[in-house]
Amino acid sequence: MFGPPMPEEPANAKAVPIPPSRPDGTEAPSDREIFGPPAPRMLPDKRSSAPRPATMPLEEAACRTRLKVLGVEFEEFAPQSDVEGCALPFALKLQRLSRQIDIEPDAIINCATAEASARFAANIIAPAAKAEFGDELTVVGQASAYVCRPRNGTRKLSEHAFGNALDIARFTLAKGTAVDVEPAPPEKNAKFLGVVRKAACGPFKTVLGPGSDADHAQHFHFDLAPRRNGGTFCQ
Numbered sequence: 001m002f003g004p005p006m007p008e009e010p011a012n013a014k015a016v017p018i019p020p021s022r023p024d025g026t027e028a029p030s031d032r033e034i035f036g037p038p039a040p041r042m043l044p045d046k047r048s049s050a051p052r053p054a055t056m057p058l059e060e061a062a063c064r065t066r067l068k069v070l071g072v073e074f075e076e077f078a079p080q081s082d083v084e085g086c087a088l089p090f091a092l093k094l095q096r097l098s099r100q101i102d103i104e105p106d107a108i109i110n111c112a113t114a115e116a117s118a119r120f121a122a123n124i125i126a127p128a129a130k131a132e133f134g135d136e137l138t139v140v141g142q143a144s145a146y147v148c149r150p151r152n153g154t155r156k157l158s159e160h161a162f163g164n165a166l167d168i169a170r171f172t173l174a175k176g177t178a179v180d181v182e183p184a185p186p187e188k189n190a191k192f193l194g195v196v197r198k199a200a201c202g203p204f205k206t207v208l209g210p211g212s213d214a215d216h217a218q219h220f221h222f223d224l225a226p227r228r229n230g231g232t233f234c235q
């Protein structure tokens with residue numbers, strides 16, 4: 001006896017584990033389909049499979065020229081990628097945000113995020129430190145830049161997996177004051193941190209920090225995630 005016709009399904013549906021959703025329609029690398037480890041830990045992004053051009057795209061070169069004008073110190077860094085779909089084809093090692101402002105430790109990051117961070121430090125963080133503490137911003141303490149990992153609690157790749165995000169945990173001023181990103185900072189610090197966080201929404205497309213969720217209790221997460229209509233997500 002034959003039952004009703006089965007709904008159409010790919011011939012390999014039983015042979016290959018398929019992630020529950022692949023919203024951008026990208027295909028997993030073929031070696032994964034042939035030899036495939038269990039299910040991939042992370043879902044690829046359209047940036048995951050974009051071929052790396054042999055020569056540096058004009059926009060990447062122009063970005064580097066702008067960094068030099070801003071006084072940013074950086075070096076070219078080896079391209080980063082991973083079978084999981086992480087990709088940072090034109091990586092930089094960011095060493096200083098400006099002549100006055102260091103970043104510690106050096107950050108492996110893409111040029112767009114380096115530029116956004118340098119402009120933000122010079123135009124927003126430094127003036128906010130001056131206004132609130134009467135002191136100069138000297139160091140931005142970063143907690144994470146390029147890291148090949150999913151977003152916490154999901155299988156979607158983090159913006160960190162593309163070098164498109166920077167986590168900041170501490171701001172250090174010339175006279176030695178250290179302002180940590182934390183859930184209940186002293187009042188003066190809270191005011192400064194609040195100004196910085198609010199102003200980050202726009203220059204960065206995602207802004208998270210203490211109160212957003214448990215993962216962001218000790219740092220600000222700033223990224224340049226591409227969003228429809230150029231929107232922002234600031235929480």
Ligand SMILES: [Zn+2]
Nearest residue numbers: 165166167221
């Ligand atoms: Zn982050």
